[in-house]
Amino acid sequence: MSHNPHAAVHEEESVHHEATPDAKSFVTFFVLAGLALLALFVGFSDLGSTKVVASLAVSTVQACVLAYFFMDLRSADKLTWLVAAASIFWTFLMFLFILTDFLTRHLGVL
Amino acid sequence: MFAFMDTPLLPEQASEFSKEYDVLFWYITGVSALGASVVYALLIYCCFAFAKKDGVAPKRILGSNKLEFLWTIIPLMFFLSFFVWGVRQYDYAINPPAETADREYTVVGKQWMWKVQHPTGHREINEITLQEGVAVKITGTSEDVIHDFGIPAFRSKFDVIPGRYTTAWYKPIKVGSYHLFCDQYCGQGHSQMVGKVHVLSQENYAAWLEGLYRVRDGKNPVDGSPAWEGRKLFLKLQCINCHNRESESRAPTLEGIHNTKRALLGGSTVVADDTYLRNSIRNPMLQVRDGWKPIMPAYTRAQVTEEELLNVISYLKSLKPGDLPSRSEMSPAPVGAPNIPDPAVPPVPAPTTGGTR
Amino acid sequence: MAASTVEGPVAHHFNNMGQQLATVRFGMWLFLVTEVLFFGGVFCAYTAYRIWYPKDFEAGSAALNVGIASVNTFLLLASSLTITLAIRAAYVGNQGGLVRNLLLTIVLGSAFLGLKAREYYLDYEEGLMPGTAKVMQKQKVEQNGKEVEIEVAVPKFDIALEEALKREHFKGEAHKDYDPSRVMLFFMFYYSMTGLHVLHMIIGIGLLTWQLILARSGFFAHKSRYVYIEVMSLYWHFVDMVWMFLLPLLYLCGPHTSSQAIEQFKMAIGLSHGGH
Amino acid sequence: MADILLEPARLDYTPQMLPEPEVSFEKHPEHKHYLNHEYGLLSWLLTVDHKRIGLMYLVSVSIFFMFGGIAAGLVRTNLITPTGAILELDQYNKAFTAHGTIMLFLFLIPVIPGVLGNFLVPMMIGAKDMAFPKLNLASYYVWAAGALFFVWQLIVGGLDTGWTLYPPYSSKYSHTSVMYAGLGIFITGFSSILTALNIIATVHKMRCPGMTWGRLPLFVWAMYATSVIQLLGTPVIAVTVAMLAVERMVGVGIFDPNLGGDPILFQHMFWFYSHPAVYIMILPGMGVINEVLTCFARKNIFGYKAVAWSSVGIAVVGFLVWGHHMFLAGQGYYLAMVFALLTMLVAVPSAIKVFNWTATLYGGSITFQAPMLFALGFIILFTIGGVTGLFLGTLGTDIHLHDTYFVIAHFHYTMVGGMMFAWQAGLHFWWPKMTGKMYSDFWSRLAAIVMLVGFALTFLPQFAVGYLGMPRRYPNYPPEFQIYNVLSTAAAYVQGIGYLMPIFYLGYSLFAGKAAGNNPFKATGLEWQTSSPPSPHNFETTPQVYFGPYEYAVADGLKIIPLNDGKIHDIVHEDPDLVGTTPKEATHGS
């Protein structure tokens, strides 16, 4: 946020915004496609219980690339980052508490 | 207009936990009253002291970090004290102590009744009878939807959940009968899913286990007690053909017989103690009642084993006026009658998910 | 502070173009927050049960058609590319490119949906539908030392599952490793999650079609309106992102091989006929 | 209390900073405002003006409040006798479910965000409209569509699950219209997401020059925090209800223990939204109280920052306490402990607010018109509602109080004593702004007192009977509880009369009330600096803000003594939010 209270609040963002040139988009696409292949490779391999971790890791990287380049978080302002982070954080909180219950319910008491 | 007049002010303290509970409850009440009083006092003071007066301008006050700090930290301290105390109490209330290990009751909730099974094999419906001073553990589950087994006088409550077991425990300390409520909404009959908790003194409880003590009138001996078994035999052995509610002309009614004086043929009297009852069955001719024909057959060991005989005697001892079954009742009473086991009730489902708390 | 570089009409309640563009973009990001939590809810439920019943979920996954899913992944990624190209086209005022890329995105998305529909149909044919339907089945049981045949009611789903797993050469020791009613739970999630995803795709394709119509009518002649394509792309990318997690959680969770995937895909589009 | 910041005389602006409103309809009757610049039903139904949409919400939610109130009347009347006076068992169950769902989803959640939020947020921040005016209209219609499902659900026989919709009862056993109600919740939820999105975007992007975060009226802060909760929480209930619907439809399930599902999971996901939702139901009310108290005490708010950040604190921590509704439902022991601790933490910001409000009165010049009476009522009642929440949040005590009338009394004290009173305060405060008309002073004050007394007496006995153990959702009860219930019912009628009164005097003021003038309460907010009713675009020119929102002392003619250090002080740059000036600086002046 602006520290100059005289300034109109708007105007500052979106000035540097520019649509991604085609070449860059293609690069992003190939990276994503490569990651997708990797995800399939991991998925078709016989890693046992680490498989789920590995393939989720690949998916997470993929999602990050997608968000950063395709969804233009790269050139987004702080507020947008905050919004994106908040959504992830709150989802995390939901997972944290609910899964805690599922993982600890059977445990005895103190 | 009001049919009852003893409106209670405070709930009964009928379990050990209820006493401790109330201490915490009143502690929180005290702190809350204090906190609210501070707020109200300030409010009243300001409303009077600073009501608009001509010529008096309002002050320009922006705030005070010191005060903000104070009224963050002081309530927080109190709130945390609630928390700590509350956790200890919760811990105490949901962890059955070791002494309850062999006194585990099972309750099964079902739209809309409670079925209780005692460790002794006694079974009750919508009622649970406990002994004063003896801690018991309750394990609950449900056959259909979620219910909640709540006993206000014990300050106890826990949800019973289909497919899972949950537990609670109590140590009743006061003889009496208390409300048992279903506290989790479970459909149309939710408010009918109520019953009673009976806390009995040690003697009465022992008698109750026998089937001799009734927690209320008009009730058969408790399911699972010797007397209850005796009742079944009474029907099975056809005693009911002669001894029944309908008429006394054929054979004497046996209600309230225990320890009363009986007039015998020949003018003598005898006290109907256990031996008398026993003789009356094994060898009725020995002591025939005045006014009746000696038509009662003798029941030999082949017909009634010694064990069964004990149960029958227990039943006879438990008979109160109005208890004797009617002649038509050759088989167990219809489903739904109090204390009759429900043949339609399937066994308790095994837990499929989660664990026990 | 430089004025915005793009021109276009400013709505009455905004002061300038910069404010308008930022607000529109911000609005879509806020909407995506709710989408994240919306999907987060189902994913959370899924995870909870996956923790409880790992084996059953793997069995369920093994019965899915991973071939279609693999191909679909690339279709979606490609559509993410084309929509990005569409933004650029709108941004530089290349109307032809815009229309072309929007169209491509729609085609790719529809291809995804087409394959998905095929997959649902195959699942339906295999009988992998959660439900309480039962069929009578002859079973041999031992009675008094003799073997007799009796008829018992078996849930349809159980039989279908067993056959599907046989077809997929599922290695988990059948009947020991999984409990059909819990695999059914997996299928509930499979249908709900992919169903929600498909729903989002259908809405997305609807919106894209609307934008295509607008594009052809010259709405995007004002370059500043590229922002509407951009927020559309945010939504579309998000849907893509959801798929990135559905793939490992639903399809790759169980044992599959690449040859199996290829075979399944061939079968799905009619190039081969099931049996091995 | 030397520490209290008394009058730092370092403002180099003068009361002229409060400009005279640009237009006055008394002087220029030819001027058009938002109510009369266009006519006809369509001009209302298709309007994208945030003020008109606000009024549309006002009418709709008031109607639903009456429905909900009538259901409450049925519930209370039935409880006059221990055996149930007028209703069959399942009729009663449907009555309290209808009462709960209507009051929450169709009244309390949309009421302040929909009416006051829509009407005021853009004006308070000096904007011409919401960020997305069409979306705003759309969310009204989405809400209305959801409401129709609720109405339909009532027509086809009603719902009997309680507003909490716990499976397996709701998924397998109830024979009532769970599906329609679920759809209703889903759709109205979608509407509240869209409204929230709009408000957040508006607050971020549409503030007029000089309207910094530190100068936002606290109502806007509260609406902002509320919207954050709505945005993050509502999607989860939507998907939860969707899963419930799938389970009910297909007959197999996610929450069904017979198939390996877990009914507790539903409760988790339900309360993940529904606990934060209770803050959706109180934060806007708290925001209103800030505006009303400062105006009628002619004071700056005490501790602006503390009040603003406590809203945000409630919004964030409020998400982490949902498990206190499930202490006895069979969730994990350790988790219950964590939730209990966080519950205690989330109570602190509310306490901070209450204390700041009382301190705001200190040193004021208080008048007691109806809005102020409602606001004082709010503080009194919400305090009781709040502290009784602590009984429930304490693990030990909740064992006994869970699902008894103690809980009922707790949440009516917070929701009715809190939000309902704040709503009345806000409605009475801004009514002149919305309509340009002034209502009867006498009748409005009387109504405030009737509501307060009626309310307090309705629910006080319920604390007692709850502690005695009377379970909620019971159409009949042990006879020894009757006296309490009769008292409660009697007072509920009084309360009902109280709620009917505004319909008459507010309605009367519409047609025969005297013109209110642009700023009848001499308030300082931006919304008061324009005409009453406002013109279609709120302000003739975009306002420029130079100071914080509550400079009542200055407005009332407090003498400003310039600092004697020879410099010209730019209050705006040096101290944009006017809070936290140190005492040392403050001594500069007098």
Ligand code: HEA
């Ligand atoms: C507007 C709505 C609203 C609000 C604001 C609150 C606020 C709070 N609620 Fe309430 N609650 C509900 C609405 C609300 N609640 C509803 C609807 C239910 C029932 C749902 C259902 O089952 O149907 C419920 C149920 C409920 C339960 C579950 C009970 C049960 O079913 O067993 C609990 C348990 O922890 C709880 C706790 C709290 C707490 C700790 C607060 C705190 O936020 C309160 C904080 C405020 C204060 C503490 C007061 C101000 C403080 C002071 C003046 C300081 C001085 C005081 C001291 C020093 C002590 N609430």
Ligand code: HEA
């Ligand atoms: C905004 C929320 C809100 C509001 C305003 C109210 C307002 C009232 N509530 Fe409500 N209540 C809830 C939310 C609310 N309630 C919820 C969420 C539940 C839980 C439901 C569940 O368990 O699922 C509940 C449950 C509930 C119960 C418990 C039912 C039970 O568990 O068995 C009771 C019982 O007394 C009750 C009473 C009242 C009363 C007397 C009012 C009064 O304040 C209402 C006063 C208003 C009017 C009366 C309307 C205006 C007057 C007229 C239209 C005139 C005609 C009316 C008469 C002559 C009576 N409510």
Ligand code: CUA
């Ligand atoms: Cu069983 Cu309520």
Ligand SMILES: [Cu+2]
């Ligand atoms: Cu809560």
